[in-house]
Amino acid sequence: xxxxxxxxxxxxxxxxxxxxxxxxxxxxxxxxxxxxxxxxxxxxxxxxxxxxxxxxxxxxxxxxxxxxxxxxxxxxxxxxxxxxxxxxxxxxxxxxxxxxxxxxxxxxxxxxxxxxxxxxxxxxxxxxxxxxxxxxxxxxxxxxxxxxxxxxxxxxxxxxxxxxxxxxxxxxxxxxxxxxxxxxxxxxxxxxxxxxxxxxxxxxxxxxxxxxxxxxxxxxxxxxxxxxxxxxxxxxxxxxxxxxxxxxxxxxxxxxxxxxxxxxxxxxxxxxxxxxxxxxxxxxxxxxxxxxxxxxxxxxxxxxxxxxxxxxxxxxxxxxxxxxxxxxxxxxxxxxxxxxxxxxxxxxxxxxxxxxxxxxxxxxxxxxxxxxxxxxxxxxxxxxxxxxxx
Ligand SMILES: [Zn+2]
Numbered sequence: 001x002x003x004x005x006x007x008x009x010x011x012x013x014x015x016x017x018x019x020x021x022x023x024x025x026x027x028x029x030x031x032x033x034x035x036x037x038x039x040x041x042x043x044x045x046x047x048x049x050x051x052x053x054x055x056x057x058x059x060x061x062x063x064x065x066x067x068x069x070x071x072x073x074x075x076x077x078x079x080x081x082x083x084x085x086x087x088x089x090x091x092x093x094x095x096x097x098x099x100x101x102x103x104x105x106x107x108x109x110x111x112x113x114x115x116x117x118x119x120x121x122x123x124x125x126x127x128x129x130x131x132x133x134x135x136x137x138x139x140x141x142x143x144x145x146x147x148x149x150x151x152x153x154x155x156x157x158x159x160x161x162x163x164x165x166x167x168x169x170x171x172x173x174x175x176x177x178x179x180x181x182x183x184x185x186x187x188x189x190x191x192x193x194x195x196x197x198x199x200x201x202x203x204x205x206x207x208x209x210x211x212x213x214x215x216x217x218x219x220x221x222x223x224x225x226x227x228x229x230x231x232x233x234x235x236x237x238x239x240x241x242x243x244x245x246x247x248x249x250x251x252x253x254x255x256x257x258x259x260x261x262x263x264x265x266x267x268x269x270x271x272x273x274x275x276x277x278x279x280x281x282x283x284x285x286x287x288x289x290x291x292x293x294x295x296x297x298x299x300x301x302x303x304x305x306x307x308x309x310x311x312x313x314x315x316x317x318x319x320x321x322x323x324x325x326x327x328x329x330x331x332x333x334x335x336x337x338x339x340x341x342x343x344x345x346x347x348x349x350x351x352x353x354x355x356x357x358x359x360x361x362x363x364x365x366x367x368x369x370x371x372x373x374x375x376x377x378x379x380x381x382x383x384x385x386x387x388x389x390x
Contacts, residue, residue, distance in 0.1 A: 017100070029144060044138045053342060055384065056377075057133055058135065058136075060134050060322070060334055061138045061238075062264050062287035063125075065140060065331050066106075068124075070124075075089060075126050080210070093328070115156045120164065122168070129174060129333075130168070130172035134174055135175065136363060138179055141178060144183045147356070160389055162178070174345070177205055178205050179238065180374040181210040182216070183212065183213045184218025185218055192225055195207075195229045199229070200356075208319035209226070210240070214244070215250060220241060223258070237261060239258060242267050242269055245268060246268060251269050262284060268309070284318075284319065285319045286329075322334075352381075353381055356377060356378065360374050
């Protein structure tokens with residue numbers, strides 16, 4: 001999820017990125033024949049490469065359910081419930097208005113007033129993801145929004161989502177799992193209640209918990225009780241941290257105190273060398289979003305492909321997985337995320353192969369499934385890669 005409101009970029013961080021950029025640039029220039037940015041003149045390979053990146057098998061671990069609804073879906077829901085939300089919907093999809101994304105998520109929650117709406121929406125996004133090569137997807141959803149904004153209690157909401165995931169798996173072969181997510185702008189007590197709901201309504205589709213919304217509104221340590229209850233009852237844990245330029249201590253707190261097995265975003269990790277070393281040693285997976293709006297804003301006018309933290313995270317050998325966050329609101333999709341990491345961030349196809357493996361490593365599926373996917377998907381990747389024009 002992106003930040004709302006104005007963003008700033010400290011002189012210290014600019015200097016840090018500029019220094020790293022010099023190393024990064026040299027590193028990438030010698031590394032790949034596919035490092036040209038979007039809009040390059042490599043038209044002879046562009047289409048096969050993009051098609052390849054769209055089709056390769058993928059696991060996606062960072063997408064928000066309410067951020068997957070297309071404009072036409074919101075319009076259809078508004079029509080169904082006979083409410084006029086045309087102005088809000090227009091603003092949500094205004095390309096100059098990333099600040100409206102969080103409002104759009106609430107709007108989506110409000111317009112899905114029945115479990116069948118959740119079922120239909122999750123089915124639609126799973127179909128779209130399957131068309132983009134996604135075989136396995138773990139999806140955030142906010143029970144507090146569905147209950148308090150949409151009027152659907154936890155059990156009924158989970159039932160609707162599971163129905164859509166099951167139907168999509170049957171029809172498109174994509175496996176979908178759920179991550180109930182804490183809205184960190186709410187209270188720690190509300191978060192605790194969410195975990196109680198998760199535990200009172202166990203489902204094989206619900207594997208763990210997450211935490212999202214504005215990082216500045218809720219330091220991770222405020223939610224230690226909710227995370228401790230989740231972890232001690234066998235749920236896996238992840239959290240958004242280090243997203244909007246937030247201090248890297250938030251990443252440390254999520255790993256050390258909240259027992260997160262992976263981190264969503266985590267772009268500021270490189271500002272703390274000790275923490276970076278720890279993440280390298282422990283193989284922590286960072287679920288990054290190439291379409292992240294914060295960096296689109298703060299790096300505007302700069303050489304995005306050289307100064308972006310994602311590029312430096314690749315350079316340092318951190319384990320990245322690619323997510324779409326809120327795909328239609330960020331004007332992206334799972335295939336485009338992979339196209340962007342190559343064309344905009346200069347990743348090589350070996351890097352992409354590594355990202356596929358990282359996504360499997362970081363996911364919460366049973367280990368035997370992960371081992372089977374690792375073998376089969378990477379073999380498929382290699383076979384598809386061998387057909388690309390040289
Ligand atoms: Zn997110």
